[in-house]
Amino acid sequence: MPDRQTTLKPSRKGSKSPRDFARRAREIQDRLIKQGRYFPDSTEIIRADRDSR
Amino acid sequence: MSGREALRLLVLDTSVAVKFCLSESLMEEAGRLRTAVDDEEAELIAPSTIQPEFWNALWQQHRRGGLSLEEVQDTWREFAEDPLSLYKPEDLMPRAAEIAASSGTIIYDALFLALAEYTSSIVVTADNKLLKTLEGTPFAEHARYLGKVQDLL
Numbered sequence: 001m002p003d004r005q006t007t008l009k010p011s012r013k014g015s016k017s018p019r020d021f022a023r024r025a026r027e028i029q030d031r032l033i034k035q036g037r038y039f040p041d042s043t044e045i046i047r048a049d050r051d052s053r
Numbered sequence: 054m055s056g057r058e059a060l061r062l063l064v065l066d067t068s069v070a071v072k073f074c075l076s077e078s079l080m081e082e083a084g085r086l087r088t089a090v091d092d093e094e095a096e097l098i099a100p101s102t103i104q105p106e107f108w109n110a111l112w113q114q115h116r117r118g119g120l121s122l123e124e125v126q127d128t129w130r131e132f133a134e135d136p137l138s139l140y141k142p143e144d145l146m147p148r149a150a151e152i153a154a155s156s157g158t159i160i161y162d163a164l165f166l167a168l169a170e171y172t173s174s175i176v177v178t179a180d181n182k183l184l185k186t187l188e189g190t191p192f193a194e195h196a197r198y199l200g201k202v203q204d205l206l
Binding site: 017019021026029033037039040042046047049051 | 072075090114139140141159161162168
């Protein structure tokens, strides 16, 4: 859909560099793993949220 | 794909965004995508609805006792400043409504699919229920399971 592509603009560009974000996200996850903390699949939470709205 | 080639544009589903940060199923696959972002091989975009959905997923993990409130807030802070380009639901709604009506997906899923269609990209999702709903529709080509993310990179 070329006509649509040309008109669609992002409403926000992130302020952080991709590298910074990837590093910080990995740090958060690594800390949880080191602590032996594993979570139930968040996909179920997100699905229930979307289905119930 | 090597990092020297064109940047791969992908639509990030909330189900994958959470796996960038939390230790849960498919986190290794999410880590591959995160590494591709780190290596500047992939660029991620999303409808702005990803933000409340991301917060809600963390909040529900907090309510279940898995995350402290401070961890929710810290993780949210990182995500809120992340490098995603966000698109307004109102800009995506005309096409999302058509997708929802013709595919049987709910509108919140259709927003992600509309963005993928507009940008000729693919939604990366961990949600098998969404993929199942899309089977046999023209929109199936715009969504890919996180477990197969390697094929996209």
